[in-house]
Amino acid sequence: MFTFIDVFAGIGGFRQGCDLAGGLCVWACEKDKFARQTYASNFDIDDPEFAYDFAKDIEDVDPKDIPDHDLLLSGFPCQPFSTAGRREGFAHEIQGTLFFELAKIIKEKQPPFFLLENVKGLLSHKSGSTMFTIMRVLNELGYKVYPKVIDADGFVPQHRERVYLAGVREDVGSYWHELNGPWAEFEEDKFRKPPKGYVQLRHILEPHDQVSVKYTMSDRYMAGLRAHTIKQAAKGNTFGYRIYHPGDVTGALTASYAKSAQSILIHQGEHMNPRKLTPRECARLMGYPEHFNIPVSNTQAYKQFGNSVVPGVIWAIMHAMLPWHYRE
Incomplete structure (x- = not known):
């Protein structure tokens, strides 16, 4: 079993996929009150093993208060990144963006793994400079990062391309490479994706x-x-x-x-x-x-599902990304 935290949790798409993969959520955070309503009606947030910090704005969270975890999960808003302060380190360069809040958590908690998700356009945002900054920041924090564009077609009857950043702390990667051969590097042959059109x-x-x-x-x-x-x-x-x-x-x-x-x-x-x-x-x-319960209005439901990840994709990534003992 692995433990995970659900940042920018939305309605729980990441959690749905990780629960299926054998994970245990120990903390979550979501600002939108309607998304919190849907999340709370589908997941046991009163579980004593779950640190209910749900209503907080991520910018008000002290990373020291977050429980230790094996995996950080987050789909994060792609706010404009400043190109100022290039030589002054990640804290200055991305101050004021929500990605900075994720970087603070990763820096403080140093989880073995993280998985971030965003729209495919992140790769070309500002001619690639945004993605370059994100990768450099995560590398500086001590992680190998594997970007992969995944189309959800096959899991669901929908073409939905998103970019996923699978991160593994460098010492964890080296350890598993030495013991078990090449550890899961988000490789194509380890990613269990149904054929396109499998679901219509x-x-x-x-x-x-x-x-x-x-x-x-x-x-x-x-x-x-x-x-x-x-x-x-x-x-x-x-x-x-x-x-x-x-x-x-x-x-x-x-x-x-x-x-x-x-x-x-x-x-x-x-x-x-x-x-x-x-x-x-x-x-x-x-x-x-x-x-899956839908306790909100149609307008909110459309917004929530349109903003969500596909849980089946998350499940498959877990199997491609995490060493076997985390999924036992």
Whole structure:
């Protein structure tokens, strides 16, 4: 068994995947009250082994108060990174960014492993300088870091590319290399990913006659989408809406799905307007189990699932990343 902390915990996507891999959460932190509501309704935060510090803003947390752990998990907001103070060390250079809060925890607690997640665009943000800074900071803290872009397609019926930074403390890596041969370096052959298209949209959709008509797009809405598409095309811009069929794999679910559902519309027949996904279908699209509780409004649910990680991807990373004895 391994212990982990859940930073920027959201609704618990990281925790869901790590629980399945045999992990034990010992601390979590999430600022958004609606995300905390969903998290608390699905995980036992009253467990005496769990340090309930959940409502705190990460910037108010003293890293010394965080329990020791084997693994730090976090999907972190990609705030603008300053390029000032390049020679003055990580504390000056990234002061004021939320990544700095993660770096403070890693520096203080020195966990054997960490796993960070962000949008694929992090790799090209500011022509790569942001990623360079992150990698340099983590290297300076004593970690080997393995970036990997993973598409969740195969785990779920959704193309969802995210960059994962798997970090291993240098002394831990050397130790396991000496004892057991090459330790898990996030290598392709150790990452258990189902084939693309293994799960299709049909597997997560409700029966047509069980979906409320409130999810069907109105004539006015569809007319507006078509007009806007034509207008943008005339300007040379790419804009469109996507209508998916049961055998398809969708594009990425976004946090703005409640307001801009055109990215994933579901075909309902030749003579009907398409519909948006229900919150339960979004949960399935992200790979959450049927028993996962959704206690918030539809608007908040769409935002939460759009911001989440795919738990199945996290489970697979754990098996590719952690030495075997952590998963026994």
